[in-house]
Each structure stands twice: as structure tokens, then as C-alpha cells.
Amino acid sequence: MSGFNPQKLSDALVGAPSLEVLSAKRPEFAHVPKVWSDVLRPELARRESDRKEAIRTAITRSCTGAGLPIFVAILLAISSLMSFNMMFPGIMFVIILFAAVVSGPAWIRVFTMKSQTKQLVLAAACEPFGFSYDTLHPDLSGVEDFRSLMQRATELSAAYSAGSGKTVPTPFGMISTGSGNGIEAPTPAYEVLKAAKLLPSHSRRKFEDMISGERAGAKFVLVEARLETGGKNSTTVFQGILAHVEYPERFLGRTVMARSGWWKRGRDAGDLKRVDLISRELEDAFTVYSTDQVEARALLSPDRMERLIALERHFSGGKLRGVFEDGHMTLALEADDQFEAGSIFQTLVDPRRYASALVELGLVCDLIDGFLTRDWVRGRL
Secondary structure, eight states: OOSOOHHHHHHHHHTOOOHHHHHTTOGGGTTHHHHIIIIIHHHHHHHHHHHHHHHHHHHHHHHHHHHHHHHHHHHHHHTTSSOHHHHHHHHHHHHHHHHHHHHHHHHHHHHHHHHHHHHHHHHHHHGGGTOEEEOOOOOOTTOOSHHHHHHHHHHHHHHHHTTOOOEEEETTEEEESOOTTOOOOSSTHHHHHHHTTOSOOOSEEEEEEEEEEEETTEEEEEEEEEEEOOSTTOOEEEEEEEEEEEOSSOOSSOEEEEETTTOOOOGGGTTOEEOOOSOHHHHHHEEEEESOHHHHHHHTOHHHHHHHHHHHHHTTOEEEEEEEETTEEEEEEEOSOOOOOSOTTSOSOOHHHHHHHHHHHHHHHHHHHHTSOHHHHTTTO
16 A cells, blocks of 8 residues: 555565465464465466566556657757757656656556455455455556556546445445545444544545454454545555454443553543553553453453554554454554565465465454453354
């Protein structure tokens, strides 16, 4: 969702364990080596030649689009019709414009393939858990040139304006990826965290990579979000993961937690009071307020907090915060792009793409499991 960083995506796969090692770690992973060999590897191998051809075409068109204006400028300079210094500002503008027009559709094809690869790999990783995955990306397949790009952009704009954008099912109802009122939040986490003053002020929002499902009766939706101030000098004020889990058993009070130094008890905090956690280390790392001191200390035990920290550590995130109220746990974690399934500039036929996605989903399950009571999960996991 953020600026593209092929090296970061490559690094994300380096520490991924083998599928054979994973198959022994969780019951859900027992058949992942077979899924890779029988389903994913053949399909990714089929797409590999298309990937290479798409990237080669995009690079060639970029060079052509940038090279033609440079060639014309050199001819003008040689003929002494204009000095190079006089032409430089205009040349740069023309180079960028030509490169965008000539190569834009080709690069859209490349990143459409990236989106389709994510959909394939992440959906396969979700399948052992019975979860669902959707990139939430618009369908740009079929864009071959500038004319078809403009036509597709017009179609998408019209659909969004009419409130008939792509609809996606979630455990909490259908959501639309585009409407006349803007992008609909695919998770209740957005409104819950905004109401709790745990999200910064913003005027634009974007969501992608939605994972949803049910585990031992606990319904959840997890999504990546980017929030921006908007306007001429728009800046990103939040990028990371929003997660909402509805548990079958209600919490007695309302508990708000955040990394120390980030959240302060505001006027809207009501009767929330500071909670002293059991562990001194956790006390220094997190600020916790609650309407029920006893429940908050039991809820945020060292074992459960370690699961939260493990998720934060794996995603190289920070500023973890959340709300526990009624029957839901709602979290926000600032982090760079996740659930990327590797770089489109590297071979698709790499089992680490699948393995890294499985590891991330395993962490999500560990987090959900940690807040389920033993009596409830007996016979359900």
C-alpha cells in the first residue's frame, strides 16, 4: 500500500521456514506441502512466463517513452536551434509525460499480476483455517493501452459514484469497496478505534488485504489501512493493520491499551482509570485504562500480552493500541505493507511465498486463541 520496495518484499521471504517444517507445527498445516506441489506450484509456474514478458514490455516501453524526447532534444541542441539549458525544464516534463503515456498501461499489467498472485497465494494460505482473503483491489485486467486504461478508469469511477462498486462478504455483513460516500471500511475496527481516539485525524482512507473468518466461534476481520490528511500537501498519518474480533463471551468492562507515551486519557474516557499491570516490564511498555481493574489485569496477562507483542514484532510494527469492550477486541498496529506474498520482480515459483503467508496467519490465530477461554474452545479447535 505504501511506496513500492522490492528489497523489503524480498527480505520478508528470507526467514520463512520450509513447508515441511511448517507442516509439523500446527494441525492446519498438515497438508500444505501437498497443496504447494499439486495446486500452487503448477499454477505459479504457468504464470511465470507471463510475468517475465510483462516486466520486459514495461521496461522497454519506459525506455522508449523517455528516450524519444531525449533524442529530439539532442538533435535540436546539435542543430543549435536551442541551448540545452533553455530546453531542460521542458525536456523533463515531456520525458515524464511520454514515459507515463507509453509505459503506464504496461506497468498496470505488471501490478495487476502482482495483485492476482497475492490473491492466489493468500487465499490458499487462508484455506486450511477456513478463512477468506480479498486484496480489495479494483479489477484492472484487460488494460492493454492508454485508451483501454481510460475506459476502465471511467467505468470504475461511474460504478463508485453510483454506489455499485465491488462488494465483498465479511462475518459482519457485505461491504462495498467504493461508493458515493467514499471507501466503506471493511471492518468495524475503523469506527471503534476512531471513536476511542486511537486513530489520528484524517480525511482520506484506503483499505486492502482483507482477511476474515471465524475461529472457535470468534468472528474477525483484519485489514490493512492507510489514512491520509488529504489536500495539496497530503501526508500519511497511519499505515498498518486494523483488527476486530467478536468473541462469544462479553467483557464486563471497557479497557483501552496503548504503547506508553502514545495515548493519553482524554475527556471522552468517561470513568476509565489507570490500571497497574502484573508485570513491571509490561507496565513500562503499555498504558492501560479500564472501568474494571480486576478484569483488565486478567485480560492483559503476561501470556496474552506476549501474543500481542509477537504480532507487533513479526510485522516490525509499533504504536500498538486497542479496545476491549462488550464482546470485541479491536486493535491497531502501525506497520509497513504486510501480506504481500513476495515481490513481482522475483520468480513466482518460490514456496516461501506460501510459507510466509502461513506464518502470518498462524500469528493471527494465536492472537485470537489467546483471548478465548478454555471452556469455550474445548472441542472447537
